Amino acid sequence: MKKVSVVVPIYNEGSNVSKLIDILLETDDIYEVIFSDASDDGDAKKIIEANGFSYIKSPKGRSFQMNEGFKQSSGDIVFFLHCDSKIEKNCISSIIKASENGVNFGCLTIAFDDTRLLMKICGFMSNFRVNHRKIAFGDQGMFFSRELFTKLNGFAEIPIMEDYDISIRAKKFEAVTKLDDRIITSSRKYYKGYGRFNYGKLSFIGILLNMWDMQVYQHKFRAGSSLEDINRMYYKK
Template sequence: MTPAPRLSIIIPTLDEAEVIDDVLQSLQDYTARGVELIVVDGGSSDDTVARATRLASRLIQSAPGRARQMNAGARISRGNLLLFLHADTRLPHCADRLVANALSGSHCWGRFDISLEGRHPLLPLIGFAMNWRSRLTGIATGDQALFMTRQAFDRAGGFPDQPLMEDIEMSRRLQGHSAPACLEQRASSSGRRWDEAGAWATIWLMWRLRFRYWRGESADSLAREYRHVR
């Protein structure tokens, strides 16, 4: 019998044909070491599925919604460690070993620091602020490649079935079990939303939505505004 992989990397996708080849190619060294690579597509209308099928360990279809897709991937995964990766994010070198080491002690979940790639000169400062905000609050964003033990995922009840802020809510749930392991090694994520919409406009939008979520406004209401602005 083939032994279960220690780490499963789960990537939710929706119309990511432009980037999916690159991210999956960057993970081939991991699959050679026994890491399971699962792509969960939410109904792409482009070439995402055909491209991902060639390089992923498994590809499944799911109802759209990042939280739903990540939960679907976790349900079929075989690893006892789970890492959730956005399609436009690249992991640091030897991330599988870094995650295993981080979760071998008192931490049951964590995230990487982040660096943002793009044209805007403010992106390094934005990445710096995201990393320090995460350290101070214990809240991680999906861009930072959240990882956790399967036990912690199950005890948290998985990602909440909501269309926005699922990473914030998941962080809150996981904080009840341990503080996050905040790894200094950096995941590299696309700064395309800041490049396309403008850095200050995007910062203002995200902070406004986060504040309203903290005040108790529903994720469904915030998601409607987010989609309208996008």
């Protein structure tokens, strides 16, 4: 049976680390878990290692952290998981089965932890993008065979949109396959519309602005705009 390494980039995640560890301990067929930390959270290190998982330090930046986690991994398949996501018990088993059936690049079916209608639409549109444009984002739980990820030279070490970039580059070898297994992803990035407005928890305006902004960022990326400019727009610096 193929082995799956789970790589989790973290940065000041607080209680999310403990919550994810609880989920991973109940998940079948995990070979190893590597938390790649860009912060100085001593508590995270203690709880990660106390549960038998690996903890490594990395330069800040999700692409750097995931690449460093990959370098430290030894599985046949590497599954990149965000710390604020939840996976199902049989998720890893499904990834192994897909890999044994020839899938080298895949992701999961996304749903958000807020179940209001507009967030369900966001989830639908994300899954539609994977099915029809063959573009996966990091919050959809991307996984790669070691061979393909090595061939791609990993994630481009850029400040933003490393997931979009690798999806495009991977298409030259193999389009992404979406599994039916669900990944429940946090809605926290929708709460304030990336700083434009603040109407409290998960504002309607924030959701709409986020959906619009994601299309703008993708267009700018394809048009060759400066990644530093896109990064400033994203974080409203």
